[in-house]
Amino acid sequence: EAGVAQSPRYKIIEKRQSVAFWCNPISGHATLYWYQQILGQGPKLLIQFQNNGVVDDSQLPKDRFSAERLKGVDSTLKIQPAKLEDSAVYLCASSPSLGLVLETQYFGPGTRLLVL
């Protein structure tokens, strides 16, 4: 079974530039998550989709971050404009169910973003 795919793996941009990350979850997984992991910290949930609807985006800085999952499969996360403090690893994860049973999340390899 193919895992969660993310691209790019690394990105270096200057502050105030825009950047987009892509995630392809495990086939058939209904729920998709974007996390931000700053160096030395645990992952922090940014946004959670169930199919193509947003379940939770309470920790997403909506003035600069946006995400979509138009067809309920792939997702993109965008930052516009980027700030220095956005430097982090952006992890995408997916889980199969709609939360009715206990199932774990499966993580992708992440995208490491460096904002200069």
Added chain:
Amino acid sequence: EDKVVQSPLSLVVHEGDTVTLNCSYEVTNFRSLLWYKQEKKAPTFLFMLTSSGIEKKSGRLSSILDKKELFSILNITATQTGDSAVYLCAVEPLPATASKLTFGTGTRLQVTL
């Protein structure tokens, strides 16, 4: 707000040692606690714990949950250099229309020869 605190923050041991990693939590309406291993980027799932006192075991790794005292431990026996990683603890609350995890900062384990 849900909270997860892990200790120690970092640990250096010799190969063959046994280590215990700690995770304490505060969560409204507890559903499960999860342990992940993060070597480079992607956290990989180790255990999911839902009931107190029942040990989950996988090879040299084991974990147990105490829902009364709100903590969990992860034990690694006969450590190997391949166990070097950051170990993340996360909690999942109810209700769960989907799985919302709150992570701790992790324990960085380094196993030396």
